[in-house]
Amino acid sequence: MPRCHLHTAGAADAPLRAALGELRTALDVPGAFSAAVRAETERVVRAPRPPDDGWLAGHDATAVELFTIDPPGAPDLDQAMELARRAGGGFRVRYAIADVAAFVTPGGTLDAEAHRRVQTLYFPDGGVPLYPAVLSEDAAGLLPDRTRPALLWQIDLDAEGRTVSAEVRRALVRSRARLDYAGAQREIDAGTAPESLALLKEIGLLRERLERERGGISLSVPEQEIVECPPRPGSVSGDAPGGRSGSVSGDRSGSAPGGRSGGVSYTVAYRAPLPVEGWNAQISLLTGMVAARLMLTAGTGILRTLPSAPDGAVGRLRRSAKALGIDWPHHVAYAETLRSLDPHNARHAAFLQECTALLRGAGYTVFTDGRTPQPAVHAAVAAPYTHCTAPLRRLVDRYAGEICLSAVAGQDPPEWVLAALDTLPKEMAAGAERANTVERECVDIVEAALLRGRVGEIFDGYVVDVRERDPAVGTVHLEDPAVIARIEGGATPLPLGERLRVRLTQADPGLAKVLFAPA
Numbered sequence: 001m002p003r004c005h006l007h008t009a010g011a012a013d014a015p016l017r018a019a020l021g022e023l024r025t026a027l028d029v030p031g032a033f034s035a036a037v038r039a040e041t042e043r044v045v046r047a048p049r050p051p052d053d054g055w056l057a058g059h060d061a062t063a064v065e066l067f068t069i070d071p072p073g074a075p076d077l078d079q080a081m082e083l084a085r086r087a088g089g090g091f092r093v094r095y096a097i098a099d100v101a102a103f104v105t106p107g108g109t110l111d112a113e114a115h116r117r118v119q120t121l122y123f124p125d126g127g128v129p130l131y132p133a134v135l136s137e138d139a140a141g142l143l144p145d146r147t148r149p150a151l152l153w154q155i156d157l158d159a160e161g162r163t164v165s166a167e168v169r170r171a172l173v174r175s176r177a178r179l180d181y182a183g184a185q186r187e188i189d190a191g192t193a194p195e196s197l198a199l200l201k202e203i204g205l206l207r208e209r210l211e212r213e214r215g216g217i218s219l220s221v222p223e224q225e226i227v228e229c230p231p232r233p234g235s236v237s238g239d240a241p242g243g244r245s246g247s248v249s250g251d252r253s254g255s256a257p258g259g260r261s262g263g264v265s266y267t268v269a270y271r272a273p274l275p276v277e278g279w280n281a282q283i284s285l286l287t288g289m290v291a292a293r294l295m296l297t298a299g300t301g302i303l304r305t306l307p308s309a310p311d312g313a314v315g316r317l318r319r320s321a322k323a324l325g326i327d328w329p330h331h332v333a334y335a336e337t338l339r340s341l342d343p344h345n346a347r348h349a350a351f352l353q354e355c356t357a358l359l360r361g362a363g364y365t366v367f368t369d370g371r372t373p374q375p376a377v378h379a380a381v382a383a384p385y386t387h388c389t390a391p392l393r394r395l396v397d398r399y400a401g402e403i404c405l406s407a408v409a410g411q412d413p414p415e416w417v418l419a420a421l422d423t424l425p426k427e428m429a430a431g432a433e434r435a436n437t438v439e440r441e442c443v444d445i446v447e448a449a450l451l452r453g454r455v456g457e458i459f460d461g462y463v464v465d466v467r468e469r470d471p472a473v474g475t476v477h478l479e480d481p482a483v484i485a486r487i488e489g490g491a492t493p494l495p496l497g498e499r500l501r502v503r504l505t506q507a508d509p510g511l512a513k514v515l516f517a518p519a
Contacts, residue, residue: 015510041110045134051105066080099170145175146174160210162210221343291400299367300368304362304364317357350477388400447507451483464477483514502517504516
């Protein structure tokens with residue numbers, strides 16, 4: 001899970017954009033697709049065909065009234081759903097997942113390129129896709145009013161939201177509507193949503209309650225938008241609050257002087273996730289949990305696993321909570337504390353971002369021949385779980401989908417799937433490491449862009465972490481702007497959990513990460 005989501009817009013030659021371009025080069029991020037990959041993609045999108053003998057005969061599900069729900073402008077539509085009540089009580093979830101295997105020939109040029117890229121990378125100024133746009137944003141995407149091949153899940157739930165039965169099959173589907181989160185939330189809140197959308201709230205709340213019962217957690221980490229813009233008329237450099245606003249509301253922002261000529265400034269706004277985003281995530285989690293159970297029953301699969309957080313990591317978060325003024329009694333579980341937080345509150349938002357540290361260490365566990373995998377549980381989900389709902393953005397999901405199809409059919413997975421299983425965890429780990437590095441470096445660059453031109457200024461903050469072997473070095477969380485950055489240079493140990501005035505000593509995107517010293 002990313003620490004925060006970043007988006008930026010502005011001139012290509014602005015300092016922030018330039019630094020992001022340099023980061024791409026430094027990390028050897030894949031560039032444009034080769035001519036061979038593009039040529040193969042153009043061929044397969046004209047005649048998609050899954051790698052089995054059954055094709056889609058007899059499995060026309062275009063009558064199912066699916067809808068997609070994503071952030072505005074999302075380019076790759078992996079999932080579409082239809083929600084309904086079952087006769088006699090409970091619910092039926094139909095969840096269509098883009099059938100990428102219908103387009104990617106095992107061992108082909110496109111397949112090899114996907115194994116090289118592993119997953120889509122997200123930069124503030126745009127993504128680096130796993131597959132060419134003609135496939136991921138068109139031919140394989142579940143666009144409205146387009147007939148598409150898909151893996152169609154049917155999951156029946158009881159009146160409490162618990163799984164009763166589940167199956168998946170290949171099908172042709174046709175989405176009816178493309179919704180965004182804000183519009184969907186308005187319809188649900190106003191009571192004007194059609195039943196299928198209205199049920200997303202009912203089912204989502206039931207699944208969240210079950211998540212609490214089993215000890216699972218979901219982090220509502222605010223999204224962050226950074227926008228380059230000219231200074232306001234009559235403003236003087238340095239006269240506005242800088243960096244990330246102390247408010248997390250999407251309609252509040254702060255600005256910082258920037259740009260090498262003094263003519264560029266940056267505004268920022270946090271957007272706390274809407275409730276509908278959590279309900280939508282619960283449908284994806286449900287499918288991943290059901291898919292994991294299918295794999296475990298069949299004896300072959302690849303699980304997404306996460307060990308429990310070590311005591312030291314939890315202890316560090318307790319220190320951060322204290323520093324940020326967050327009440328976390330020792331008798332209250334970590335998951336319950338997270339549920340009590342308000343992502344609209346700036347300090348809570350900062351703490352939620354720090355909490356993602358407990359989700360590090362996730363990996364993939366492969367098992368075959370009926371052997372019991374170890375580990376088998378994802379600690380944050382608090383159940384066996386697998387990645388299977390985002391095949392346009394993540395390599396492993398294509399393989400997980402094929403394993404589930406075989407499990408439901410009572411057959412062994414295809415040979416091309418079995419042949420790839422042993423190396424998939426290592427490939428996915430390398431891809432995740434690159435994605436994490438991109439994320440960390442982008443955060444550093446954005447923070448430096450927000451604060452450039454303010455070196456020497458004094459800020460108020462709290463020391464949220466101190467290096468154990470060098471207590472004069474640690475992490476400071478500013479009150480305004482809400483930046484979390486390194487602090488060093490003092491002659492005495494930092495006062496953990498206490499308020500401290502600090503001086504900005506360096507900040508330049510692409511040249512120097514944000515650094516503070518005690519004032």
